[in-house]
Ligand code: NA
């Protein structure tokens with residue numbers, strides 16, 4: 001499990017970098033459009049198509065890393081109040097549901113990619129093929145499904161042995177008030 | 183009636199969604215899962231899978247939505263440029279000696295920072311890092327301190343730039359420039375009502391926090407000089423928008439770019455800061471867009487049940503005063519807001535609320551501001567309040583219910599603001615009416 | 620008229636936006652079919668993109684999410700290269716009755732029909748939208764040369780044609796066009812005339828409009844999925860063909876009504892209508908449109924599709940021959 005976690009972490013780090021770089025590209029494109037139009041009366045043809053296709057990279061590639069940082073919004077009130085074993089059972093179920101829906105979405109997104117490829121789906125103005133972006137989305141969701149599945153397994157391990165420190169270390173960090181205020 | 187009757191499915195889906203969310207399942211997982219399950223019940227597993235699989239692409243590959251990561255980046259850059267701290271410092275030096283001074287300073291500073299931040303969540307996040315530790319260190323009650331950063335963040339969605347106003351403008355197909363302008367005075371009014379709320383709270387319960395140090399006028403003016411940077415950004419973003427250099431979507435990139443230039447010329451800003459700002463933007467974008475597309479899978483399912491259309495028809499068929507209907511609609515938003523996030527709620531309801539509002543003869547710009555204000559209220563009310571979760575995300579040590587408790591007085595304040603906006607529509611419409619030619 | 624007997628059939632129809640002149644044909648089909656079958660064959664219309672975003676409507680039909688939908692061939696040009704022939708700029712189609720004839724003749728060509736079949740859909744109807752016209756601010760483009768240096772909002776083929784005149788085109792999204800015109804980001808924007816200009820309120824911020832530039836149309840169609848069509852009883856299929864003529868007639872009337880409503884409003888708002896003479900238009904078409912047509916024909920022929928023949932069909936039908 002630790003090995004899988006390390007591999008996933010490496011992939012997630014690369015992906016969030018690509019997402020960050022794409023955000024910079026969107027910034028550069030939009031700024032270039034504003035300046036080119038404002039100063040030289042020469043708007044960049046098709047920048048709408050380019051930004052449209054760049055958006056999924058900026059908006060989705062960081063999704064799995066966000067899970068490792070516990071950044072996805074949730075309501076942990078009830079879960080946190082449960083006894084340890086019960087908490088891990090509920091958490092495992094929640095992660096399992098996450099793995100299931102992300103796998104489903106990944107397959108659905110993959111079919112969307114297949115149709116885009118088969119039917120030459122492209123953008124209206126520059127006519128750029130959309131299939132690479134759709135494939136990227138399917139892959140991101142598949143990665144997220146694996147990440148969820150790994151966390152589900154870790155929680156299951158903790159159901160068996162709540163004191164398993166090695167398993168606990170694989171989960172997103174859980175800080176306390178004392179840690180932060182010193 | 184059978185289990186696959188659309189109305190029954192709709193009710194079941196709400197119950198299931200609330201149960202999953204209550205059990206700590208991540209919101210985007212719960213929304214996507216329930217939406218998918220509903221679609222599968224209506225159209226079969228394979229079709230539901232293919233249909234749900236369209237949404238992550240369809241709801242991110244959207245040009246207008248590029249304004250959201252740009253507004254996030256602008257906010258993060260402003261944070262790394264030290265502007266958050268400068269605004270907060272200036273506010274603290276001006277009002278810190280008053281009763282509840284640091285809380286007041288936080289409200290004033292979030293209002294100021296809202297002029298460079300287009301996202302409530304991002305604003306709450308940065309002030310959780312800047313203002314919250316100072317308040318706790320100074321001995322302020324944790325609850326009210328966390329509540330004020332959660333609520334202060336909501337000002338960012340009214341005072342331009344604002345991501346959610348842009349989304350409303352896109353859906354309502356109305357002038358986004360006017361909408362952004364219309365948010366300004368209501369945003370400032372909200373801040374004033376927050377200020378009054380804090381003044382009353384700390385008068386009633388002085389034990390909530392101590393009084394701070396007072397400073398000389400010279401020191402105050404010196405602190406204010408540091409705000410020249412933020413003023414420059416405001417001038418360029420708003421000036422660009424109103425002079426016609428920029429489309430509303432482009433204000434995001436222009437603001438982020440101007441802030442970046444400002445950062446480059448600022449001593450102490452490193453390339454690593456830019457990298458961190460970009461990576462944080464990527465991560466928060468992934469989180470926000472996951473909710474957007476997941477909620478839209480759920481909305482898709484609701485669409486297939488036909489419930490939104492039926493409800494709109496029923497409302498317009500009512501023989502009642504239009505203000506009674508309006509208040510009814512707003513009450514529905516209060517209920518929805520308990521378990522929806524702002525963007526999800528807007529996307530969910532606008533398709534049938536807008537025709538109703540039009541039919542009743544209300545102004546769409548005015549309603550947009552009221553609605554965004556309602557949506558912002560949702561961000562600080564339980565059980566799902568995104569800003570509260572964001573504060574909790576930055577400070578997992580502070581329990582969610584503590585933050586909700588601290589935000590409650592500001593919920594009351596927001597109700598007062600909404601009533602004022604309804605009674606005096608000119609608070610919203612005066613400024614945009616000045617710009618129409 | 621006799622009631623058409625048959626089993627109970629319900630189609631979910633995916634539309635985008637609010638009910639408007641553009642979506643009236645779906646309403647008319649719904650009403651006429653329900654009347655003729657005594658409510659046995661019903662169309663459920665879903666507005667506001669409730670079932671699908673506009674661009675994903677074709678995917679929605681392919682995966683069987685709903686039975687019928689609006690879809691515009693310009694959304695993804697390479698998916699339906701043949702259908703894009705009808706979207707070519709400056710086709711000499713003078714009015715809506717001619718347009719109807721051109722559309723029906725064109726899609727009756729085997730190659731054009733096969734294209735939709737390959738995408739898993741059957742075309743029921745093509746919406747008769749009026750031609751694009753520009754509405755803009757500042758100096759009106761009275762002459763060909765006046766377009767030089769103008770910043771405009773136009774897409775694909777029309778953008779190509781206008782850039783040949785020296786105009787630079789930005790691809791601004793529809794909801795941002797109003798503000799962009801108002802604030803001078805662009806000088807002019809093209810939309811179907813007159814209802815779309817009116818609906819977006821462009822006349823509030825404009826000084827002039829072109830009344831007969833007639834630079835072309837982006838066509839939108841009502842499709843049904845192949846499965847839903849195959850499953851439809853024959854008498855209902857015949858019925859759809861029967862009511863289609865009436866829908867076309869109502870479609871034309873709705874567009875005329877829109878003109879009757881909006882053009883006086885444009886005039887009252889003080890807008891100057893720019894009319895071009897045939898002598899002005901003919902050289903334009905040769906200069907800016909012909910090369911775009913030729914390029915489309917070349918692309919089709921290179922891909923083994925009868926581009927030359929198809930363009931011929933359009934031009935001849937438009938000519939009334
Ligand atoms: Na703001």
Ligand code: NA
Pocket residue numbers: 519520521522559560561562563564565566567568
């Ligand atoms: Na809430």
